[in-house]
Structures are given as C-alpha cells and as structure tokens.
Amino acid sequence: LALGQAAPAGKPISPDLFGIFFEDINYAADGGLYAELVQNRSFEYAPSDHEGWNSLTAWEYLHEGYAMGSVSVESAAPLHANNPHYATLRVENPFQKGLGLKNTGFDGIPVRAGEKYNFSMWGRVKSGAAVPLLVQLRGAKDQVLAETTLSAQKADWQQYSATLAPSTTDDKATLVVLVTGKGVIDLDMVSLFPENTFHRHPNGLRPDLAQAIADIKPKFVRFPGGCLAHGDGLDNLYDWKKTIGPVEQRVAQRNIWNYHQTAGLGYFEYFQFCEDIGAKPLPVVAAGVSCQNSGGSWRIGSVGQQAIPISEMDAYVQDVLDLIEWANGPVTSPWGAKRAAAGHPAPFNLEYVGIGNEDKITPDFRSRFTLLYNAVHAKYPNLKIVGTVGPGPKGEDYDLGWALANQLDVPLVDEHYYEKPKWFWANNQRYDSYDRAKSKVYLGEYASWGNTLYNALAEAAYMTSLERNGDVVQLASYAPLLAKEGHTQWNPDMIYFTNTTIVPTVNYYVQQLYGHNQGNTYHQGVVTLPTGAAADTTLAASCVRDAQTGDVILKLVNASPQVQTFPINLASFKGLTSAATLTVLSGDKDAKNTFANPQTVLPKKSSYKAGKSFAYTSQPYSMVVIRVRGR
Numbered sequence: 259l260a261l262g263q264a265a266p267a268g269k270p271i272s273p274d275l276f277g278i279f280f281e282d283i284n285y286a287a288d289g290g291l292y293a294e295l296v297q298n299r300s301f302e303y304a305p306s307d308h309e310g311w312n313s314l315t316a317w318e319y320l321h322e323g324y325a326m327g328s329v330s331v332e333s334a335a336p337l338h339a340n341n342p343h344y345a346t347l348r349v350e351n352p353f354q355k356g357l358g359l360k361n362t363g364f365d366g367i368p369v370r371a372g373e374k375y376n377f378s379m380w381g382r383v384k385s386g387a388a389v390p391l392l393v394q395l396r397g398a399k400d401q402v403l404a405e406t407t408l409s410a411q412k413a414d415w416q417q418y419s420a421t422l423a424p425s426t427t428d429d430k431a432t433l434v435v436l437v438t439g440k441g442v443i444d445l446d447m448v449s450l451f452p453e454n455t456f457h458r459h460p461n462g463l464r465p466d467l468a469q470a471i472a473d474i475k476p477k478f479v480r481f482p483g484g485c486l487a488h489g490d491g492l493d494n495l496y497d498w499k500k501t502i503g504p505v506e507q508r509v510a511q512r513n514i515w516n517y518h519q520t521a522g523l524g525y526f527e528y529f530q531f532c533e534d535i536g537a538k539p540l541p542v543v544a545a546g547v548s549c550q551n552s553g554g555s556w557r558i559g560s561v562g563q564q565a566i567p568i569s570e571m572d573a574y575v576q577d578v579l580d581l582i583e584w585a586n587g588p589v590t591s592p593w594g595a596k597r598a599a600a601g602h603p604a605p606f607n608l609e610y611v612g613i614g615n616e617d618k619i620t621p622d623f624r625s626r627f628t629l630l631y632n633a634v635h636a637k638y639p640n641l642k643i644v645g646t647v648g649p650g651p652k653g654e655d656y657d658l659g660w661a662l663a664n665q666l667d668v669p670l671v672d673e674h675y676y677e678k679p680k681w682f683w684a685n686n687q688r689y690d691s692y693d694r695a696k697s698k699v700y701l702g703e704y705a706s707w708g709n710t711l712y713n714a715l716a717e718a719a720y721m722t723s724l725e726r727n728g729d730v731v732q733l734a735s736y737a738p739l740l741a742k743e744g745h746t747q748w749n750p751d752m753i754y755f756t757n758t759t760i761v762p763t764v765n766y767y768v769q770q771l772y773g774h775n776q777g778n779t780y781h782q783g784v785v786t787l788p789t790g791a792a793a794d795t796t797l798a799a800s801c802v803r804d805a806q807t808g809d810v811i812l813k814l815v816n817a818s819p820q821v822q823t824f825p826i827n828l829a830s831f832k833g834l835t836s837a838a839t840l841t842v843l844s845g846d847k848d849a850k851n852t853f854a855n856p857q858t859v860l861p862k863k864s865s866y867k868a869g870k871s872f873a874y875t876s877q878p879y880s881m882v883v884i885r886v887r888g889r
C-alpha cells in the first residue's frame with residue numbers, strides 16, 4: 259500500500275481486470291471510430307460486401323450543365339495491386355461546370371464551420387497536359403460550403419492534397435471532385451478527414467467517440483473481434499499484415515457483418531489508440547480456423563469451420579510470431595523496422611495475445627491451436643496467451659476448450675456469454691469455485707440482453723463477483739462496444755452513435771464506474787448485504803483498495819424496488835480519511851438512455867463523509883460507488 263500503511267490483507271486482483279472489446283461490427287470502424295468521412299474511397303465496394311453494392315456505391319456521377327464525358331471504374335494499372343480498382347473520368351467538354359463525382363459519405367458527411375478538413379486523392383493524368391480539378395464540400399441543399407482548385411499534372415500516380423474550411427455547419431454534406439478542363443484522369447483513395455482527429459494523428463480516429471472510450475479508463479483493448487477475427491471462411495480471416503503500412507496498400511475485405519472493411523483502422527492504429535488511452539493492447543488472431551457459424555446472414559451458403567491446411571500452418575504460425583516482433587521487436591528486427599517506419603520506433607509493449615475466438619473445438623482446431631500455442635510460448639515464454647473455450651457459459655466446446663487449455667497449460671482462456679439479467683444474478687458465484695491452479699479467465703464478451711438500468715445493474719452486480727474473483731478472472735470486457743444508429747447488426751451495445759451524436763448507455767456508465775474505480779486487492783466482510791427476501795437476486799456489494807492512492811472503494815448494487823441499507827465497517831483499514839466521494843447511478847428500472855433522451859440515467863457525484871463504521875441506505879434500482887480517500 260502507498261505510504262506504508264498497514265491494512266487488512268486483501269485478495270490480490272488482476273491489475274488489468276476491466277478493459278474493453280472493440281470489434282468492427284455495427285459500423286464501429288468504417289463509418290464510426292475511424293475518422294475517414296468518404297465512403298468507398300478506393301472504389302473497392304463489391305456485391306460480395308453487401309447485396310446491391312458496387313464500386314460506385316456512395317458515389318454519384320456529376321455531369322453538370324452540358325458537360326460531356328464519362329466515368330468508369332477500371333483495374334488495368336492500379337495504384338497498388340492490393341487496391342485494384344480506380345475511377346477514370348473522361349472529359350470531352352466540361353462546359354461551365356465540369357464533370358466528376360460526388361461522395362455522400364456514411365449517411366452524409368458531417369462538417370462544422372470553423373473546422374478544417376484534409377482532402378487528399380491519388381490521381382494519374384491519362385490525357386491532357388494538366389487536368390484542372392475543383393474540389394468542393396457541398397451542403398445538404400447542394401450549396402457550396404468550401405472549395406479549392408488543384409491541377410493534376412503527372413502521368414504517374416501522384417497524391418494531391420488540400421484543406422477545406424467550410425463556412426457553415428452541415429450534417430449531410432457531400433464531397434465533390436469535378437474535372438473542369440478537357441482530359442482523362444484516374445482517381446483513387448479520395449479521402450477527407452477532419453484535421454481534428456483524436457490526438458491529431460493522421461489517418462486518425464473520430465475524437466468524440468475515441469474520447470468516450472478513453473473515458474471508461476479501460477486497462478486493455480481487445481481487437482479486432484469477435485467473429486471478425488476468424489471470419490466466415492479462410493478467405494475472410496483477419497490478416498494483420500494486410501492492415502499495416504500505407505493505407506493505399508492495405509487490403510480491404512468483406513466485413514463478416516455484411517459490409518466493407520477498408521483496414522484504414524488497422525493494427526498500427528489499434529496499437530496507437532491503446533497507447534493514447536493508456537490501455538494494454540490485446541490482439542486476437544484466428545486459431546488457424548474460421549468461424550463455424552459461417553452461413554445465415556453472413557454468407558450465402560454455409561461453409562462451416564474451415565482450417566488452414568497443415569502444410570500451410572508454418573507460414574501462418576510465422577505470421578503470428580511476426581506480429582509479436584512487429585509490436586515488441588527492436589527497430590533492427592525485420593518487423594520492428596516496419597513499426598519504426600510507420601513512425602513508432604519504440605516497442606508497443608505487447609503483453610497479451612489471444613488465439614481463437616469462440617471456435618468449435620474440433621480436431622482441426624485442436625491441432626492448429628496447439629501448433630500456434632507451442633510456437634508462441636516457446637519463443638515468447640512471458641507473453642500471456644489467451645485461448646478460447648467456445649461460445650456460451652457452458653457446453654461441449656466449453657468443456658473441450660478447458661480440457662485443451664489445461665492440457666497445454668494455457669495461461670488464460672476466453673469465456674463469452676450473453677444472458678438475461680436473471681442469469682447474471684443466479685451465477686454470481688460462478689468463479690468462486692474455479693480451480694485456482696488451472697488456467698485463468700478472460701471474460702472476453704458478456705452482456706445482459708438489454709440497455710435498461712435493470713440490465714446494467716445485473717452487470718454491475720456480476721462485476722462485484724469479478725472483483726471478488728480477481729485472482730482467477732484476470733480480464734473482463736463487455737461486448738459489443740459501438741453501434742451506429744441504422745447500421746446495427748447486434749443489440750445491445752455499450753455506446754450508440756450517429757455521425758454527430760453519441761449516446762452512452764446505462765451499461766456504459768457501469769463500465770465507467772468500474773474502470774475509474776479499479777482496485778488491487780479485494781476485501782471480504784467490509785460490506786454486509788442487507789438480509790431479506792430476494793437478497794441474492796437483487797443485492798450485491800464489493801470492497802477493493804487501490805494500492806497507488808490507498809483509497810478504499812465500495813460498490814453497492816440494489817436492483818430491488820425498495821431502499822436498502824448496507825452496513826459498512828472500515829475499522830480494519832489503517833491510513834484512511836473520512837473524506838469520500840459518492841457516485842450514484844439510479845432511476846426507473848426500465849430507464850434507458852436514448853437518442854431522444856440521452857441523459858435519462860447519468861452518474862451523479864458528490865462529496866461524502868465516511869465514518870469508520872456506518873450504514874449506507876441506497877435508493878431502489880441503484881449502483882453506488884463510495885470512494886474513501888487514503889491518507
């Protein structure tokens with residue numbers, strides 16, 4: 259403890275217990291956290307991404323006035339082999355207004371007066387000495403909000419850029435690129451970013467969403483999924499190597515959630531984001547097999563679990579070893595050099611890597627997981643490898659996954675479950691009896707089915723049990739994190755958003771209260787649960803201590819319709835003041851934060867005086883955090 263104060267011996271809690279799970283589901287990345295405002299910037303959309311999509315989805319062909327010419331999508335000599343399509347504009351006669359393309363963004367392009375926007379594109383002049391371009395931001399009524407001119411002159415691919423500063427705010431703006439002179443030009447990677455990205459990184463993140471995530475104070479970030487990590491077929495596995503390096507050279511692919519993944523938010527950006535928010539990165543790689551559930555809405559025709567041929571596993575194992583070298587290796591190592599070339603010579607200090615996601619534990623899985631696990635463990639014995647035990651809180655894959663983890667001595671396994679609030683209350687003791695000598699647990703995905711206060715309280719109560727078992731549960735993350743209004747494949751989620759608005763759910767505030775109030779030791783017997791009918795299904799509490807500040811933190815959950823009084827005895831703690839903060843999250847049982855009423859349930863903070871021994875009376879349907887300051 260800080261200041262050398264004596265204190266009752268508590269049970270150690272994992273220092274990384276509460277983090278977050280980011281998956282590109284519900285438009286979480288493209289159209290979401292990734293700040294790119296142009297949709298289908300590289301003309302790579304295809305019907306396989308989504309029914310009815312094509313390489314000109316989100317683009318309109320503009321041939322204004324009497325302009326004569328044509329647009330087509332070509333692939334004969336692309337900017338890069340990984341990015342095979344580009345648009346060709348042929349202008350025979352531009353007349354007064356020119357001919358070009360208009361991008362409608364992801365549900366429009368939101369622009370703010372007074373802010374700057376970085377436009378860039380790759381162009382290649384095919385005919386004409388120089389091709390004059392007019393680049394505009396237009397408002398919802400097609401009025402010009404900002405414009406600039408460029409002159410494309412090179413017969414080879416060349417990047418052109420400009421800054422646009424709109425005069426007015428418009429939530430449904432468009433980006434227009436017009437050719438205003440005679441000539442033929444190829445265009446690719448037509449891009450628009452706000453200058454003000456999170457931490458001002460180029461190719462960066464949307465600042466308000468990134469900040470909302472940072473405000474949880476997560477200890478780790480798991481990425482890129484979820485099912486996205488193993489894909490719905492071998493051709494859809496998430497390949498980290500295709501997501502680093504110059505954005506125009508990354509490989510876009512079909513998103514398993516029925517849209518398109520540019521990989522603009524790739525491994526470099528994930529690791530950088532973790533660093534920005536002080537969270538440890540937890541990348542999850544496919545265990546050499548794809549998802550077993552690869553049919554239904556994901557892909558026409560079920561392919562089931564597919565496995566990388568054993569003859570190709572050496573190369574795949576090497577890819578995973580390369581990831582670790584890329585993250586942690588010196589700049590003199592081949593992959594460390596690539597990280598340095600991207601602008602990050604210092605290692606990212608990777609401590610965890612996940613192998614597999616909710617996989618069916620088949621012989622194919624076992625053999626490939628074993629190869630991967632043994633190779634990574636042999637080369638990096640201190641890396642904490644997270645295995646997987648299938649979907650659901652129990653079942654055949656759960657048992658087989660655990661058996662394999664125990665056989666190989668895997669440090670952690672990833673459990674997932676989505677259940678009703680009732681389940682979370684009934685299973686509050688789940689981890690009390692886990693064998694401490696076996697693999698530890700990463701509760702990688704969990705949520706109760708809903709975003710009401712009652713759902714959030716079930717999660718809050720369950721999280722007291724995660725703290726109590728913080729010696730065996732090393733990591734935990736609610737899932738999924740983000741969901742864009744109108745583009746949501748999975749409910750409930752933690753944060754809902756549009757292009758301009760963010761609605762943190764009540765579940766978000768529960769996660770945030772835990773994120774801000776993590777402890778290093780758990781202390782039994784400090785809070786007593788009120789007795790009475792349904793205490794087990796409505797009341798929960800925990801007491802932890804933060805080693806750095808010496809603060810003692812009490813969490814009280816009351817999901818009953820009555821006030822409840824929790825007796826609290828702090829007498830055994832030395833080095834405590836009586837100064838405390840009280841944070842209360844309460845409201846109607848079914849209350850939710852919505853776009854119409856985003857602030858229905860918010861935490862309210864006040865100061866509080868804590869005695870050595872006192873009783874706290876909590877409101878019906880409430881979560882309370884009392885943080886008593888250490889001396």
Ligand code: AHR
Pocket residue numbers: 281283483484485486615616649674703737738748
């Ligand atoms: O969180 C949504 C999905 O739920 C994840 O992609 C998957 O791992 C789980 O089935």
